[in-house]
Amino acid sequence: xxxxSQSPSNKVTEKGKDVELRCDPISGHTALYWYRxxxxxxxxxxxxxxxxxxxxxxxxxxxxxxxxxxxxSVSTLTIQRTQQExxxxxxCASRGVSGLNTEAFFGQGTRLTVV
Amino acid sequence: xxxxxxxxxxxxxxxxxxxINCSSSKALYSVHWxxxxxxxxxxxxMILLKGGEQKGxxxxxxxxxxxxxxSSLYLTASQLSYxxxxxxxTASDTGRRAxxxxxxxxxxxxx
Numbered sequence: 001x002x003x004x005s006q007s008p009s010n011k012v013t014e015k016g017k018d019v020e021l022r023c024d025p026i027s028g029h030t031a032l033y034w035y036r037x038x039x040x041x042x043x044x045x046x047x048x049x050x051x052x053x054x055x056x057x058x059x060x061x062x063x064x065x066x067x068x069x070x071x072x073s074v075s076t077l078t079i080q081r082t083q084q085e086x087x088x089x090x091x092c093a094s095r096g097v098s099g100l101n102t103e104a105f106f107g108q109g110t111r112l113t114v115v
Numbered sequence: 116x117x118x119x120x121x122x123x124x125x126x127x128x129x130x131x132x133x134x135i136n137c138s139s140s141k142a143l144y145s146v147h148w149x150x151x152x153x154x155x156x157x158x159x160x161m162i163l164l165k166g167g168e169q170k171g172x173x174x175x176x177x178x179x180x181x182x183x184x185x186s187s188l189y190l191t192a193s194q195l196s197y198x199x200x201x202x203x204x205t206a207s208d209t210g211r212r213a214x215x216x217x218x219x220x221x222x223x224x225x226x
Contacts, residue, residue, distance in 0.1 A: 033213070035216070042117075042202065042216055042217060042219045043157070043202060043204075043216035043219075045117070045213060045214070045216065048213040048214070056213045058213070059215075091156065091157075095214075102162070103147070103159035103162060104147065104159070104214060105159070106156035106157050106158075107156060108155075108156050109156060
């Protein structure tokens, strides 16, 4: 696609339910990141996929959070047993090469509200 | 470990200059600068690689001091369109090189 696509754009869920957030990166991009942004706050790093390497999961806040990337393309972020503090905008970004001299392109994000 | 940005917020009049700083406790390979407007995704401004280079983009430029692990973003003759939150993202020189961002600097340019 022309850009990074995330779905859904908005998600309202009940506390305790599981949710899945999807990210379609730019075709051919090898690096994919997930970030969380609470209202008025910064970009909190969650997880980083690079090619076929094991993902860097060091930013995941708890074991309720997991992510996978299938076929080196689409990624899904899963939050189990959602809590109200999980409410935030979840941003996905992708980048073209394994080095870090290229820009990351961000999707528009998924706004998650846990009620 | 995320970089530290300063100031947290700044208000300018159109035409004034501003400097936003970003520092890290780790040896850095690269520094990325992004601007995010309210309700929108962050948009790329520029990347600086270790080597102390300076880059410019219209009236926005940045420097990277790899000895101090610091980068500064310079906004000159600010325009109303410069308003937004500026984030620096850093990647360490070792390890997995995940891109981590500072907490942001909110910039408001007033007429």
